[in-house]
Amino acid sequence: MFDPVTLVSRKAGLPPGSLVHVGEKMTEKVKITMLNYDADHYELSEVDSPEACFPYKDRAAVTWINIDGLHDVSLIESIGNHFGIHPLIIEDILNTHQRPKTDMFEDNIYLVLKIHSFDIEEKQVDTEQLSIIFGKNYVLTFQEKENDIFNQLRKRLEANKGRVRKLGADYLAYTIIDSVIDHYFKVIEGLGDEIEVIEDEVMTDPVPHTLHKIHILKTEILQLRKSVWPLREVISGLEREETALIKKTTKIYIRDLYDHTVQVIDTIETQRDIISGLLDVYLSSLSNRMNEIMKVLTVFAAIFIPLTFISGIYGMNFNTASSPFNMPELNWYMGYPFVLGLMTTVGLGLYLYFRKRNWF
Numbered sequence: 001m002f003d004p005v006t007l008v009s010r011k012a013g014l015p016p017g018s019l020v021h022v023g024e025k026m027t028e029k030v031k032i033t034m035l036n037y038d039a040d041h042y043e044l045s046e047v048d049s050p051e052a053c054f055p056y057k058d059r060a061a062v063t064w065i066n067i068d069g070l071h072d073v074s075l076i077e078s079i080g081n082h083f084g085i086h087p088l089i090i091e092d093i094l095n096t097h098q099r100p101k102t103d104m105f106e107d108n109i110y111l112v113l114k115i116h117s118f119d120i121e122e123k124q125v126d127t128e129q130l131s132i133i134f135g136k137n138y139v140l141t142f143q144e145k146e147n148d149i150f151n152q153l154r155k156r157l158e159a160n161k162g163r164v165r166k167l168g169a170d171y172l173a174y175t176i177i178d179s180v181i182d183h184y185f186k187v188i189e190g191l192g193d194e195i196e197v198i199e200d201e202v203m204t205d206p207v208p209h210t211l212h213k214i215h216i217l218k219t220e221i222l223q224l225r226k227s228v229w230p231l232r233e234v235i236s237g238l239e240r241e242e243t244a245l246i247k248k249t250t251k252i253y254i255r256d257l258y259d260h261t262v263q264v265i266d267t268i269e270t271q272r273d274i275i276s277g278l279l280d281v282y283l284s285s286l287s288n289r290m291n292e293i294m295k296v297l298t299v300f301a302a303i304f305i306p307l308t309f310i311s312g313i314y315g316m317n318f319n320t321a322s323s324p325f326n327m328p329e330l331n332w333y334m335g336y337p338f339v340l341g342l343m344t345t346v347g348l349g350l351y352l353y354f355r356k357r358n359w360f
Contacts, residue, residue: 030069031146035157036061039166042158050078056138057083062169063138068146070094076142083140084108085133093142096129100230102237108135109245111173111234113180114227115149118190125187125220127227130180134173136245141176153179170250177235178257184228184264188271191221195274202278206285214282218275225268232261303350307343314339 034053036043038061047053056063070076073094080090089110092098103110111132116125131142141150153175156162164175194217201210235258239251246254332338 028069028145030067030072030075033066033068035064035066035154037064037157037165038062039160042160042165044154044158050075050082053079054082059137061137062172064141064172065138066141066143066150068143070096070142070144079140083133083135083138085110085140089133093131096144098129098131100227100234102234104237104241104243108133109173109238109243111177111238113177113231113234115143115147115180116184116187116224116227117147117149118187120190123194124216125191125224127223132173132176134169134245137169139169139172139176149183150176150179167250168247170246171253174250174253174257178253178260181231181257181260181264184224187224188264188267191217191224191271195271195278198278199274202282202285206282206289211279211282214275214278218272218279221268221272221275225265225272228261228264228268232258232265235261299354302354303347306346306350310339310343310346 032047032050032053034045034047034056036056036059041061053063053065056065065079067076067079070093076093077090079085080087080093084107086103086105089103092110092112098112100114101112113130113132115128115130118125128144128147131140133140133142153164157164164171194213198210198213198217201207201213235254238246239254239258
């Protein structure tokens with residue numbers, strides 16, 4: 001388990017643009033996948049060195065270079081320098097604790113997104129950072145680790161389905177962002193299923209572990225909310241920005257991305273309100289359960305109070321024959337069964353009375 005604060009503090013005092021990897025330490029080799037295509041040509045390959053990508057920068061076809069792993073700083077720096085990426089942008093790529101944002105340059109556009117996936121077995125949301133840089137005819141994507149989120153997009157490119165093979169790098173960048181946002185809906189669906197399970201627990205059998213699950217779910221929704229809210233401004237900026245790197249035909253699709261983002265935000269806000277309500281319901285359920293327990297205890301106490309009174313009266317043992325206040329039952333042959341019968345009758349009568357009044 002890594003400490004983000006400690007890792008970020010390693011950069012304290014270093015000049016701007018100093019390249020330090022801030023994120024979870026990986027030991028796997030960085031994977032570079034290169035995809036080159038146009039309307040009639042498709043080529044997918046995995047390369048061993050960043051130099052193999054360099055000839056594709058100025059080709060007429062669209063090139064998508066995906067890097068899985070950010071811990072090899074020299075490799076990231078080599079690719080960034082060749083494609084003319086600003087040193088501050090390379091620094092941001094290596095810092096995996098960036099908030100979603102966009103930076104516009106003359107030759108390229110830089111975007112930061114968060115990829116979220118729902119782990120069905122662990123019932124939790126996994127998060128990693130995705131950096132996207134696209135220019136005139138290339139798209140670079142930097143991920144913390146290998147992820148299958150773009151497999152469907154690669155299959156579409158290979159099968160030449162839709163219009164993606166016929167359009168430029170800006171449309172490819174749009175489809176990548178669209179894949180990320182579409183994946184948010186799967187995460188929301190998984191969280192919604194967990195909310196339904198917790199709702200049933202809260203209404204039927206709330207236990208302290210239920211409160212723990214509510215807290216975890218609330219934290220995950222807040223984390224998702226922090227990733228999606230800034231994304232709305234990022235996409236809005238892409239739509240409004242006047243740049244030759246984004247064609248007018250692509251901006252129509254970016255506007256649709258904005259609508260999807262707003263829909264995700266609305267759903268997250270709804271789930272957030274439901275979780276807050278579940279916490280109130282949980283506390284109310286515990287209070288109602290305590291009230292029911294106290295009601296039962298009070299009823300039994302009310303039944304045994306007169307029985308205690310009767311037993312206390314006949315436990316005084318005042319037996320003075322000359323006294324006018326002598327208890328005749330003390331010397332009566334049937335005194336003991338009589339008192340037991342009286343106590344049973346009083347207790348049973350009070351029980352039936354309380355039941356008739358629906359007090360328990």
